[in-house]
Amino acid sequence: MNQDLLGRVALVTGAGAGIGRETALQMAGRGAIVCVNDLKDELVAPVVETIRSQGGQAFGVTQNIASREGIRDAIQRSFQHGKRFDILVNNAAWVRYQAIPEILPETIDRMLDVGFKSVIWSLQEAVAVMDPDRGGSIINVASVAALRSAASSVVYSGIKAGILGITRAAAAELGARHIRVNAVCPSAIPTEGTQRNRNAERDANRIARTPLGRLGTVEDIARTICFLASDESGFITAQALTVDGGLTVTNI
Ligand SMILES: NC(=O)c1ccc[n+]([C@@H]2O[C@H](COP(=O)([O-])OP(=O)(O)OC[C@H]3O[C@@H](n4cnc5c(N)ncnc54)[C@H](O)[C@@H]3O)[C@@H](O)[C@H]2O)c1
Numbered sequence: 230m231n232q233d234l235l236g237r238v239a240l241v242t243g244a245g246a247g248i249g250r251e252t253a254l255q256m257a258g259r260g261a262i263v264c265v266n267d268l269k270d271e272l273v274a275p276v277v278e279t280i281r282s283q284g285g286q287a288f289g290v291t292q293n294i295a296s297r298e299g300i301r302d303a304i305q306r307s308f309q310h311g312k313r314f315d316i317l318v319n320n321a322a323w324v325r326y327q328a329i330p331e332i333l334p335e336t337i338d339r340m341l342d343v344g345f346k347s348v349i350w351s352l353q354e355a356v357a358v359m360d361p362d363r364g365g366s367i368i369n370v371a372s373v374a375a376l377r378s379a380a381s382s383v384v385y386s387g388i389k390a391g392i393l394g395i396t397r398a399a400a401a402e403l404g405a406r407h408i409r410v411n412a413v414c415p416s417a418i419p420t421e422g423t424q425r426n427r428n429a430e431r432d433a434n435r436i437a438r439t440p441l442g443r444l445g446t447v448e449d450i451a452r453t454i455c456f457l458a459s460d461e462s463g464f465i466t467a468q469a470l471t472v473d474g475g476l477t478v479t480n481i
Contacts, residue, residue: 234352235457237434238311240304242294242347246274247369247420252305252318252448252454257285259455261316264307270301289397294321295342297350304351308358315363316458317355319348319392326381337384345388345395352399356406364407366458369396370450371412371469387416387466393469400467402425411457411468415450416473 234256244253257263257280260370265276265287266421273289280287288310289448294300323343325336346361348369359365374382375389400410415436436443453472456462473478 230258230313231463232260234316234455236344237261237315237458238261238264238307238313239316239318239458240264240290240307240314241298241318242264242303243318244268244276244318245269248415248418248447248450248454249318249320249424250276251442251451252320253287254280254285255448255451255455256458257287258283259300259459262286262288262457264288264290264303264310266292266294266303266321268293275327279307284312285444294347294351296348299379300350301349301354304354304358307344308333309464313360313363314355314358317351317365317367317372317456320350320368321347322370322422324385325418326385326426327383329383332384334392340384340388345391348392348395352395352403352410356408359406359408359409360407364409366462367399367403367408367410368454370454371396373412373414373416373471373473375414377468377473377477389401397467404466409457411462411466412469412472413453413457414451414469414473414477416445416447416476418447418450422445435476439476440479443474445472452478 239261241253243249244265253263267273277287277289290303291304369392371390371392374386396412
């Protein structure tokens with residue numbers, strides 16, 4: 230595999246499953262030293278083991294990144310382990326879809342803590358440890374829900390649209406430190422997290438509306454994140470890259 234991330238230290242939040250796990254595996258395959266974060270050792274350890282068994286470098290950072298202290302600890306441990314900090318993938322999310330009359334305060338709070346506030350605190354912490362000359366790359370995992378509307382997704386769409394605003398504002402503020410900040414907007418991707426919201430009929434409907442005629446995969450999204458992490462995208466910042474097989478742009 231291409232070794233374009235050789236020696237770079239990368240933290241992937243929520244890397245115990247789905248898009249985050251595949252991103253961690255691909256980054257390690259491309260030479261990065263990957264800090265695998267998730268909530269529990271049972272989620273973190275198998276990913277670290279897989280990377281090591283494939284000859285890559287990884288270590289686990291079991292931590293709840295939903296608080297300022299949690300994301301700070303995850304980034305500081307990554308920095309201490311690798312003696313540098315180059316790539317941050319804000320991927321972790323806790324998601325519930327609720328129709329407007331059913332939205333609960335605790336749902337909003339938890340979704341905001343994991344998927345929005347942690348991204349802001351992560352910027353603060355990443356800036357403190359990224360080398361000002363070498364810079365770094367921050368990739369925020371947003372969603373096509375930031376661009377288009379889905380059922381019962383007022384909270385989710387609001388948070389993901391906010392992530393795009395954070396991405397642009399942070400890119401403007403951090404460019405002088407050579408830190409690039411971009412986002413990816415995946416369409417529906419089969420993962421552990423989306424399993425209970427999917428069924429054959431819904432998938433068939435999505436595929437029928439997608440010009441490329443299939444659902445996206447975790448591999449599709451991880452490859453895009455790796456591209457945004459690498460020097461191949463060295464003059465790209467403040468962008469949201471939609472990875473959806475054409476779904477959101479062609480079906481009007
Ligand atoms: N899968 C999709 O269809 C899809 C589409 C668009 C965007 N996304 C976004 O992609 C990202 C990953 O989605 P996924 O489907 O792979 O999710 P997933 O649920 O399969 O995996 C997410 C991981 O994050 C971990 N996590 C949750 N809260 C955490 C916390 N506080 N601290 C640390 N880890 C935590 C979970 O334990 C889990 O292992 C999310 O930001 C999601 O919104 C997913």
